[in-house]
Amino acid sequence: MILDDFVVFDERGLYCKYGNFYLDPVQPVQNAVISHAHADHAVAGNAVVYCTAATAAFMQLRYAKNAGRVFNIMPYSDSVTLNGVLLTFIPAGHMLGSAQILMQYNNSSYLYTGDYKLQADATCEPIEWVNADVLITESTFADPAVTHPDPVAEIRKLNDIKLNIMLGAYGLGKSQRLSRLISEHAPQKTVLVHHRITPLNAVYEKLGYSPGNYQPYNRKLMKNQLEYVYIVPPFTFDSYYRATGVKRLFASGWKNLQVNMQDTLFISDHPDWHDILEAVKRVQPTQIWTLHGDGKHLKDHFAGNIFVKILG
The missing domain is CATH 3.40.50 (Rossmann fold)
Structure with a gap:
């Protein structure tokens, strides 16, 4: 059974009370599961950090001794159990070391994408796909009007x-x-x-x-x-x-x-509308929870077919 409160926002970020950890917390916490090393997802000062080796290297370069007290390095496809929640790190394709976090608990699965990208990129691991009951997707460009060029x-x-x-x-x-x-x-x-x-x-x-x-x-x-x-x-x-x-x-x-109209360079490391629809097709969720953007277009698009909840 999908738990409606499996992850919720509080003042420190996206919290999973069942596993007692935060996903990409915005303030230092005891247990931080970090999807990638961009500063809006990886803050300094966490006590215990779970992340990939590349994410740890970037955090340690940026934050030095304040990067985190203990780092648990998670190779892709390896799993760890936190208070009964099984976590597996899946390549997200966003940047080097970026990961989606597959969370399994009480026979239900939740896939937190973090930031992700479907476009080819020789400087990072390509995105991989797993099935999940709930797709917790970023929705930065979740608008049918947005299509990223080649x-x-x-x-x-x-x-x-x-x-x-x-x-x-x-x-x-x-x-x-x-x-x-x-x-x-x-x-x-x-x-x-x-x-x-x-x-x-x-x-x-x-x-x-x-x-x-x-x-x-x-x-x-x-x-x-x-x-x-x-x-x-x-x-x-x-x-x-x-x-x-x-x-x-x-x-x-x-x-x-874009700083001038004569010469523009539209290169994004996030999914556009069609990419998000492809993610839904690949993950095959029964519910979609949206983050970091406006989920209303997805809610309208999947009305009557897939339940869409806007987390924030």
Whole structure:
């Protein structure tokens, strides 16, 4: 029997009282099950953390001694039982080390997706599918009007830009994916990376995932128009809003983060509407619970067929 209160939100995040753990808590907790290392899912200061090896490495790089008191490293497909709830980590395809969490309790199964992506990405493990009674899915772009374009086609747009490019992107996950895509599909470009990104790239390389060809940024290089692409995190990108001699682009699935109408770069690491429908098809749930977005479109779409609950 599906338990309606299997997971609920409180001030510290999404809580499973049956297993006494939080999924991606927003404040430090005793038992934290972390889906991936982005800062809005992986906070510092938890007592006991369950996550993949890559997620632990990124958290320890970012938070050092405050990353967490005890790390329990979960290989994909391995399981652990917390107070009667069996947890299994399944690749989510969002970024290196990202995981969906399959939770089994009293003959019912609940799949927490975390953030996930169906598009191919050579810098992380591809998404895998399991069946579950309840699909607890992110709904960031759960809107029939949202369709993400082919990322390769988006990257190939850069071939037509002969100016140097300042490319804004989130430092972890997106930057490495962009660097690899540029190396493969705009190989005449020279990728330069911000000093905040190079340590993250080193973790990727250590774990066997190449972010492609790149160099550490050198200010002198950008004085020459040699088709450089300088990948920078958002705070640096925003501070150079008056930069001259470069084309400014920000890589995102959000339209409001595109900085000019002439040259856009829509590359998202989240599922669009059709991807979420594909996830439902693959997981075959009897219920869908939505997170991190607006679930009303899914509720309307599946009305009379699959029960949809909007958690938050």
